Amino acid sequence: MGNIFKQAKGIQGEKPGTEQDEVKLQNASKQIVQTAILRAVQQVSQESQQKEKRTNSSTSLQLERGKLTKKHEKK
Template identity: 55%
Template sequence: VMFAGSKPGSEPEEAKLQTTSRQIVQNAILRAVQQVSRESQSRRRDARAGDTARGSLRPGTGESTKKHEK
């Protein structure tokens, strides 16, 4: 694949860039999955303690106030 400004024979450079890009994306996905996993475990711990992270942020009973608007 040739791009504007690229020289013939730059395929090894391109392959190196693709490999590096792939590793960056894989690392970002791995970090995101680990973060979601940690947050999920934290929520489960909080729920077992009787205080869910989401529930503690909701005012009142946690019901939507829009339901009462007409």
């Protein structure tokens, strides 16, 4: 009977440590997910800004070409 009591006590003694480890793992997992989401959002934002710059640059070139064409037409 003494062994059974010691085993039960050992299991109870391990439980708080296991729960603490589980909480640590959950917190670490949450941090990893939050970091991944933040990086993904930043990447999408940067790509959108780059795409917008390319679009604006392309539009500017088209407008400039249009102005040059109109100038030549007037002469």
